[in-house]
Amino acid sequence: MSTNIIRGKSFTKKLNFNGNGSFYFGIGLITFLIILAVAAPLISHFDPTGQDLLNTLVPPSRQHWLGTDQLGRDVFTRILYGARIDLTIGFAAVLLPFIIGTTLGLISGWFGGWFDSLLMRIVDTTIAFPFYVLAIALVFVVGPGPKAIILAITLVGWVAYCRIIRAAVLVAKELDYVHAAKLSGLPTARILRKHLLPNVISQAIIFSMSDIVLSILAIVSLGYLGLGVPIPTAEWGSMIQEGQAYILQQWWIPTIPGLMVVVTGFGLSLIGDGLVKRLNR
Amino acid sequence: MSEIILSTEDLSKHFIGKSSLLGKIRGKAPLSIPAVDGVTIQIESGSTVGLVGESGCGKSTLGRTLVGLYPATGGSLTLLDRQMGIKRSLQERRLVQMIFQDPFASLNPRMKIRDMLTEILLFHKLVEKERVEERCVELMNLVGLPVNALDSYPRQFSGGQRQRIGIARALALEPKVLIADEAVSALDVSVQASIVNLLLDLKRDLGLTMLFISHNIAIVRQISDRIAVMYLGRIVEEGPTEDVFNNPQHPYTKLLLSSVPKMTPGSKLGEAPTGELPSMQAKYLGCRFMSRCPIAIDACKATDPQLIQVSSAGHLAACINL
Numbered sequence: 001m002s003t004n005i006i007r008g009k010s011f012t013k014k015l016n017f018n019g020n021g022s023f024y025f026g027i028g029l030i031t032f033l034i035i036l037a038v039a040a041p042l043i044s045h046f047d048p049t050g051q052d053l054l055n056t057l058v059p060p061s062r063q064h065w066l067g068t069d070q071l072g073r074d075v076f077t078r079i080l081y082g083a084r085i086d087l088t089i090g091f092a093a094v095l096l097p098f099i100i101g102t103t104l105g106l107i108s109g110w111f112g113g114w115f116d117s118l119l120m121r122i123v124d125t126t127i128a129f130p131f132y133v134l135a136i137a138l139v140f141v142v143g144p145g146p147k148a149i150i151l152a153i154t155l156v157g158w159v160a161y162c163r164i165i166r167a168a169v170l171v172a173k174e175l176d177y178v179h180a181a182k183l184s185g186l187p188t189a190r191i192l193r194k195h196l197l198p199n200v201i202s203q204a205i206i207f208s209m210s211d212i213v214l215s216i217l218a219i220v221s222l223g224y225l226g227l228g229v230p231i232p233t234a235e236w237g238s239m240i241q242e243g244q245a246y247i248l249q250q251w252w253i254p255t256i257p258g259l260m261v262v263v264t265g266f267g268l269s270l271i272g273d274g275l276v277k278r279l280n281r
Numbered sequence: 282m283s284e285i286i287l288s289t290e291d292l293s294k295h296f297i298g299k300s301s302l303l304g305k306i307r308g309k310a311p312l313s314i315p316a317v318d319g320v321t322i323q324i325e326s327g328s329t330v331g332l333v334g335e336s337g338c339g340k341s342t343l344g345r346t347l348v349g350l351y352p353a354t355g356g357s358l359t360l361l362d363r364q365m366g367i368k369r370s371l372q373e374r375r376l377v378q379m380i381f382q383d384p385f386a387s388l389n390p391r392m393k394i395r396d397m398l399t400e401i402l403l404f405h406k407l408v409e410k411e412r413v414e415e416r417c418v419e420l421m422n423l424v425g426l427p428v429n430a431l432d433s434y435p436r437q438f439s440g441g442q443r444q445r446i447g448i449a450r451a452l453a454l455e456p457k458v459l460i461a462d463e464a465v466s467a468l469d470v471s472v473q474a475s476i477v478n479l480l481l482d483l484k485r486d487l488g489l490t491m492l493f494i495s496h497n498i499a500i501v502r503q504i505s506d507r508i509a510v511m512y513l514g515r516i517v518e519e520g521p522t523e524d525v526f527n528n529p530q531h532p533y534t535k536l537l538l539s540s541v542p543k544m545t546p547g548s549k550l551g552e553a554p555t556g557e558l559p560s561m562q563a564k565y566l567g568c569r570f571m572s573r574c575p576i577a578i579d580a581c582k583a584t585d586p587q588l589i590q591v592s593s594a595g596h597l598a599a600c601i602n603l
Contacts, residue, residue: 176387179350180447184401184454185374194400198391 023274029267033260037083046074048081048234057250069243069253078234079260085235087264089146090216093153094208100154101161102204106192108162109169116166123159131156135218139227146229149222153215160211161204168200202279209272213265220261236260286326286490287347287377287458291319291356293514294339294346316342318514319356321588324458329484329491331505331522333498333537339514340494341382344462347492348379361457375405378451382463384443388435394446395431398453407455420449425479441472445479452483458490466497477504498541502526507595510534513569516588520596530591530598533570568601576602 036043052072060067066075108116135152142148172178173196181195222228223237231238236257243254298312316339324330334340345351347358349369358365365373381387389397398417402408408416418428424445435443444464451459461480465473477500483489495501501508502522509519510533518531529535567582568574574581580601588597 176381176383177389180379180381180387180450181389182350183348183374183379184404184450185371186401186404194392195389199389 020274020277022270023278026267026270026272026274029263030271033083033264033267034087036080037087040077040080040084044074044077044080046077048078049073049232057246057253059250060252066252066256067250069239070246075239075253075256078239079236079256081234082236082239082257083260085146085229085233086216086219086237086261089149089219089229090212090264092146093150093215093219094157094212096150096154097157097211098161098204098208101158101163102165102197102201104158105162105165106169106197106200109166110173110188110192110196119162120166123162126156126159129156131218132221135222136225136227139222144227144230149219149228153218157211157215160207164203164207165200168203169196172196172199202275206272206275206279209268209275213268216261216264283328284326285323286361287492288323288359289347289356290321290359292322292343292346292353292358293318293320293355294342294351295354297354315514317346320511320514320516321356322509322516322519324490324492326457326490327484327488328506329493329504331501331508332492332494332511333496333501333508334511335537336496338511340496340511341462342514343511344379344460344492344494347458348377348460349374350379371405375454376457378454378456378459380444380447380451380459380461380464383467384440384447385467387447388443388450390435393432393434394449397446397450398431401450401453405454407453416453420453423452423483424449439472440468441476444468444472444476448476448479448483452487456489458492460492460494462494463496464493465500466495473500480504498538510537513565515569515599517570517600518598519588520593520598524593524596528592528596530596530603531570531600532574532576532602534598536575578602 040048050073052068054072055064055068056070056072058064058068058072064074064076066079069075069078104119108119131152134156135149138152138155139148142151178191178195181191186195219228219235220237220240223235224241226238226241228237229235231242239257240254243250243257246253247255293315294317296314296316298314304311318339320343322330332340332343342351346353349365352367360373360376363373392400395417398420399413402413402416403410417431421428421430426442426445426449430438430442430446435446438446447464464480465476468476480491480493481504484491491504493501493504505522507520508522508525509516510525510531511517512533518525518529518534525534526538529538565585567584568577568586571577571581584601586599586601588599589603590596591598591603
């Protein structure tokens with residue numbers, strides 16, 4: 001038996017850079033956006049909410065790279081600070097549903113029975129409920145801001161993870177490696193955690209990438225409706241909403257924040273596609 | 282006769298379907314499939330028993346009931362003089378282990394071989410923490426894999442190598458009884474031979490007791506001391522391997538053996554059992570094999586034949602025409 005069949009591939013080969021370039025392009029893009037958001041004060045010395053009423057609606061120039069809005073605020077600076085809000089809420093609003101949905105799906109798929117039936121009916125009900133109606137209602141109860149948005153997305157978002165994981169568990173729990181783990185007498189909690197979870201979670205991770213895009217869209221939509229992060233905080237959705245009046249003369253004011261949403265979504269989709277290739281082999 | 286390590290008495294496993302609400306109202310009994318229906322078998326310590334039969338006859342279900350993956354629905358199962366209940370103790374679980382059919386489904390794809398072995402070794406406290414590494418290496422040597430295999434994932438191995446890992450995992454628990462459920466049928470013919478040889482070596486060196494479930498009669502003949510023939514959830518003939526092969530008693534065994542291709546030129550295939558295996562759902566008053574039996578008589582309809590001693594010692598068959 002030749003040993004090199006058995007020996008693990010070297011690290012660089014594992015990365016398989018050539019075969020999966022778009023994955024790394026996506027990671028690069030999102031990393032770039034995160035760096036922009038984190039380093040916002042270093043990149044721009046303007047205050048994102050500081051008004052300059054003598055210089056409103058100026059076109060892009062050396063000083064104001066993307067011009068200023070109707071209150072004289074630097075659009076480029078507001079884009080950077082907006083990325084902070086939108087990316088943070090976008091990732092945070094996916095983490096919670098991911099954890100809740102995965103845990104419930106794992107338990108539901110493994111044990112089945114009345115718990116499974118009950119949970120699946122709750123899932124059906126939640127899916128049938130229109131998201132924005134729930135979000136708007138919650139914003140009125142909790143008050144506008146990141147908390148309400150994260151709460152609303154969590155309340156609805158967990159069901160997708162729950163279904164994905166449950167379906168994967170139903171398949172995996174009949175596989176022989178799970179039977180073997182049972183035969184070795186390992187406790188159920190350990191079988192779930194070490195033998196089942198690592199094998200079913202990849203679908204959920206892949207879905208979470210597109211889910212981040214969806215939640216950023218939700219934040220932007222709520223911002224557009226005036227129910228998101230309260231003004232004057234810089235946020236892409238409210239920038240689009242405030243800028244739409246000037247779309248004919250100063251098109252860059254609402255267009256650039258919109259483009260930022262598109263670029264973020266594009267980057268995350270590339271990562272999602274790359275993960276499909278890497279995790280499903 | 283050496284001691285009996287595993288024995289069953291009228292063991293059965295019926296799969297019960299869910300009855301619908303309407304069925305419950307109408308008082309209809311839920312669907313019940315008797316996959317294993319009254320099996321009595323005794324396995325001597327250190328021997329290998331081959332279990333053969335057509336697919337769908339309940340061989341695998343019997344194997345899985347013996348290891349405890351399926352709870353038995355009737356009869357009793359005795360391991361080392363202790364009767365097994367629905368719940369087995371850790372020790373009792375450890376003593377009966379299984380080698381699975383599909384080497385591609387039986388190893389956790391996200392676990393290195395070392396982690397796989399270490400987990401069960403430490404969980405059962407079979408070795409001290411400092412000796413785990415030593416034991417892992419020992420197991421790799423035992424199943425004929427290089428030591429660096431420990432740091433690889435299952436996907437890096439071929440089918441035959443995976444099957445060796447599956448065997449190592451089963452041996453890690455130091456079982457008394459090993460149940461090999463079609464352990465070689467998913468492998469290439471050349472690899473089958475090497476796994477069979479490995480099992481024979483292990484049996485000799487470790488004194489393992491084995492139940493070898495297979496539909497490959499030639500391999501069973503090579504590996505087994507005794508052979509049991511199963512038909513529709515029952516054992517119809519059981520005896521020393523050569524006795525059963527040279528002097529089959531039950532009409533089903535005769536047909537089964539004559540359907541094996543022979544290596545002599547010009548030899549013709551014997552008559553194979555005609556038709557399909559009848560449904561397991563049907564209720565049988567008399568002999569189960571009657572519908573396909575060439576020597577069936579009217580009395581077969583009414584009498585359920587029991588295993589009785591035929592010809593030589595320890596050779597049993599269930600047929601009223603004997």
